[in-house]
Amino acid sequence: MEISYRKIIASVLLGLTFQFSFAQSNSTFCKAVANENFNKIERLVIKQVKRHKNGQHYYNGAGSGYQTNFTSSFNSITNWFKNQTCVEDAYWDKCENKIAIYPSWTIIGVKFKTKKRIVEKCFSIQIGTTGTIHLLGWKPALFKTKNRLVYKKCYDCNGFIALQKLNCFPYSKKDTIVTEKFNKLE
Numbered sequence: 001m002e003i004s005y006r007k008i009i010a011s012v013l014l015g016l017t018f019q020f021s022f023a024q025s026n027s028t029f030c031k032a033v034a035n036e037n038f039n040k041i042e043r044l045v046i047k048q049v050k051r052h053k054n055g056q057h058y059y060n061g062a063g064s065g066y067q068t069n070f071t072s073s074f075n076s077i078t079n080w081f082k083n084q085t086c087v088e089d090a091y092w093d094k095c096e097n098k099i100a101i102y103p104s105w106t107i108i109g110v111k112f113k114t115k116k117r118i119v120e121k122c123f124s125i126q127i128g129t130t131g132t133i134h135l136l137g138w139k140p141a142l143f144k145t146k147n148r149l150v151y152k153k154c155y156d157c158n159g160f161i162a163l164q165k166l167n168c169f170p171y172s173k174k175d176t177i178v179t180e181k182f183n184k185l186e
Contacts, residue, residue, distance in 0.1 A: 030086035033112045038121065038154060041112075045123055046151045048077050053149040068147045070127055074106055086113050091161045095168035102145075103128035105152070109160035122157035126150040 032040035052073035060067045074092045081090035088111040098104065104127040112119045129150060131143035 033086040034115050036114050042154050049149050049151040052076050081110050091164050120158050123154050124152040126152050
């Protein structure tokens with residue numbers, strides 16, 4: 001069987017065409033940001049949360065069993081934001097002290113560059129589900145609890161990223177912007 005160069009080139013071009021047609025375009029995200037269409041941005045964030053919803057599972061020994069770590073999921077979502085050309089900065093509340101309740105939550109703050117101004121939005125993501133539904137005040141447990149990410153809401157949060165960088169300052173001294181702001185506060 002003889003494979004010609006034309007067949008090889010045609011198959012490579014066909015494969016690239018499919019890859020580029022299904023890849024998420026940076027321009028759709030940035031067009032939504034420029035027009036301040038945050039409903040479209042929410043839909044794209046929901047897709048990212050669903051893509052990274054399961055976290056990283058590891059075995060923690062005989063006493064603890066299997067554990068799930070969502071740090072890599074939140075880092076991936078935050079890096080996805082940072083790779084967009086219309087995003088100035090993105091940070092999540094990894095150094096925030098939270099009470100240990102189930103389900104937990106995490107907030108990702110993002111600074112968007114719109115046509116008119118810079119807008120800072122926060123995306124609230126719940127860690128875990130309880131398996132209950134709400135029917136007229138009755139909360140039956142119909143499903144088992146699941147340890148995965150669930151998108152909750154988007155809201156305005158001016159100053160969130162600066163506050164979170166100040167919270168993480170003692171732990172990471174590589175942020176030069178934070179050290180300048182920290183010195184001004186003293």
